[in-house]
Amino acid sequence: MAAIAGLGLTEVGKVYGRTSFELAAEAVALAAGDAGLTLADVDGLLINPAFSQPALDLTLARRLGLRDLRVLSSLTAYGASAGVMVAQAAQAVDAGAADVVACVFADTPRSGTSSGAEAYQAFSLQARGVRSAETAAGLTSTTHRYALAADRYMSTYGVTHDELGAVAVSQRRWAEMNPVAAMRTPLSLEEYHASRWVVEPLHLLDCCLVSNGGAAVIVTSAERARDLRQPPVHVRGWGQAHPAPPLRAGGSFGLTTGAKASGRAALAMAGLGLDDVQLREIYDCYTYTVLVTLEDYGFCGPGEAGALAASGALGPGGALPTNTGGGQLSSFYLWGMTPLHEAVVQVRGQAGERQVGAHDTAMVSGNGGILEHHSTLVLTSETAA
Amino acid sequence: MSSVTRAPARRDDMTAAWFDGLRAGRLLLRACPEGHRSRPDVLACDVCGSLELGWAEASGWGSTVALAVDRSTQPATHLVVVALDEGPWLITRLEGEQVARGEDVVVRYVQDGEGEAYPVVTARPADGD
Ligand SMILES: [Zn+2]
Numbered sequence: 001m002a003a004i005a006g007l008g009l010t011e012v013g014k015v016y017g018r019t020s021f022e023l024a025a026e027a028v029a030l031a032a033g034d035a036g037l038t039l040a041d042v043d044g045l046l047i048n049p050a051f052s053q054p055a056l057d058l059t060l061a062r063r064l065g066l067r068d069l070r071v072l073s074s075l076t077a078y079g080a081s082a083g084v085m086v087a088q089a090a091q092a093v094d095a096g097a098a099d100v101v102a103c104v105f106a107d108t109p110r111s112g113t114s115s116g117a118e119a120y121q122a123f124s125l126q127a128r129g130v131r132s133a134e135t136a137a138g139l140t141s142t143t144h145r146y147a148l149a150a151d152r153y154m155s156t157y158g159v160t161h162d163e164l165g166a167v168a169v170s171q172r173r174w175a176e177m178n179p180v181a182a183m184r185t186p187l188s189l190e191e192y193h194a195s196r197w198v199v200e201p202l203h204l205l206d207c208c209l210v211s212n213g214g215a216a217v218i219v220t221s222a223e224r225a226r227d228l229r230q231p232p233v234h235v236r237g238w239g240q241a242h243p244a245p246p247l248r249a250g251g252s253f254g255l256t257t258g259a260k261a262s263g264r265a266a267l268a269m270a271g272l273g274l275d276d277v278q279l280r281e282i283y284d285c286y287t288y289t290v291l292v293t294l295e296d297y298g299f300c301g302p303g304e305a306g307a308l309a310a311s312g313a314l315g316p317g318g319a320l321p322t323n324t325g326g327g328q329l330s331s332f333y334l335w336g337m338t339p340l341h342e343a344v345v346q347v348r349g350q351a352g353e354r355q356v357g358a359h360d361t362a363m364v365s366g367n368g369g370i371l372e373h374h375s376t377l378v379l380t381s382e383t384a385a
Numbered sequence: 386m387s388s389v390t391r392a393p394a395r396r397d398d399m400t401a402a403w404f405d406g407l408r409a410g411r412l413l414l415r416a417c418p419e420g421h422r423s424r425p426d427v428l429a430c431d432v433c434g435s436l437e438l439g440w441a442e443a444s445g446w447g448s449t450v451a452l453a454v455d456r457s458t459q460p461a462t463h464l465v466v467v468a469l470d471e472g473p474w475l476i477t478r479l480e481g482e483q484v485a486r487g488e489d490v491v492v493r494y495v496q497d498g499e500g501e502a503y504p505v506v507t508a509r510p511a512d513g514d
Pocket of ligand 1: 417418421422430431432
């Protein structure tokens with residue numbers, strides 16, 4: 001079995017004047033150093049490029065001086081990429097294809113003059129074909145599409161804005177205790193409601209941050225990880241699902257996602273049940289995404305996650321600690337590296353003031369496209385059952 | 386409030402026939418030998434998986450599944466998911482009179498500047514269309 005032995009995170013947020021390549025290089029070096037390894041020990045590299053230019057590519061290896069790699073690929077499953085990279089790294093290690101695999105993401109959508117939303121919008125505006133007809137009609141960003149998904153979900157189950165807001169408030173309470181988080185001032189439900197509509201039914205505070213930065217993890221064998229500097233975080237289960245439900249009569253658009261199948265697969269591989277999961281680090285591009293993912297994983301029934309959030313269960317002191325670093329909504333947005341980073345910190349027991357007491361088993365989700373791609377990791381400590 | 390720069394609708398090789406239809410005021414869908422209808426960019430029938438896809442004209446009638454509003458544009462843009470009567474769903478904007486979820490709409494055709502024509506929807510008149 002493979003384990004995550006190193007974790008690297010650059011400065012994140014309003015970080016200007018550095019390219020994705022420089023941020024990725026620093027993240028990989030930090031992750032290797034965190035593990036007690038050097039770059040010379042790295043013999044595998046998996047790269048997840050984002051949208052802003054220059055986007056990461058395979059030249060990262062050469063330019064970082066990684067000259068004897070046995071595994072090297074650039075891959076994307078959009079927001080599901082981090083979980084996919086870790087699963088592929090674990091398989092490479094298990095198969096003996098490589099001993100020390102670095103998985104890296106870096107992006108620089110923000111500039112001194114742009115909040116970064118434009119970098120993501122540009123991606124929509126490049127479309128041709130049917131997608132370009134949708135863009136011309138007014139669907140100029142990913143948020144427009146998620147707003148339609150959230151509307152279907154909310155209208156089908158009667159989920160309220162108080163319940164969506166409870167996700168934002170709960171995660172801000174975690175972020176208040178996270179020194180890395182961009183948003184650490186307390187948030188009230190009233191402030192949530194007062195935040196402007198981005199695309200109704202999504203308020204500004206339903207939407208993730210946009211951040212510059214880089215993050216990396218080092219995956220190696222569990223045996224080797226035990227001899228390294230940090231407590232091993234075992235990669236005990238993983239799953240992917242790409243359900244791509246056709247947009248047509250009877251379609252599940254907005255109501256359910258690939259989390260259902262990928263979560264089931266990851267838990268089955270880990271030989272664990274939902275009751276064993278002590279930490280939920282859920283991809284939270286929008287508050288709504290957290291709710292639908294918790295339901296798909298089975299932590300509650302369809303349409304019930306809003307009430308769960310409103311009960312306080314997801315926040316500090318709650319029964320189901322979720323997004324314990326503040327997530328993409330309040331901490332930082334580095335695609336799937338955000339939930340993965342927090343899971344590793346918590347499972348190691350290194351989360352300081354926000355450390356969750358029972359932290360042996362974490363479920364980590366990734367969500368890409370418009371709910372089209374999903375990855376799940378089950379990560380466990382050395383002392384997990 | 387700022388008006389959003391919207392990129393024009395642009396054809397690619399796969400959707401040339403679809404855009405030709407829109408220009409002529411016809412909404413085309415992919416059609417398989419079994420009579421199923423799929424969205425214009427599929428490579429295989431949504432229902433039976435057939436790769437033998439031609440084109441067939443849709444009625445242009447449907448009902449709304451989901452609604453969203455972009456208030457950053459002037460005027461506000463009302464976005465809709467529309468379940469076409471033939472099965473496939475269309476994502477576009479609603480023009481004119483507002484409708485509730487589940488209510489009937491009909492496809493219209495618009496063209497901005499140099500871009501291709503594209504479909505939008507309006508509330509369906511009470512006497513049909
Ligand atoms: Zn068919």
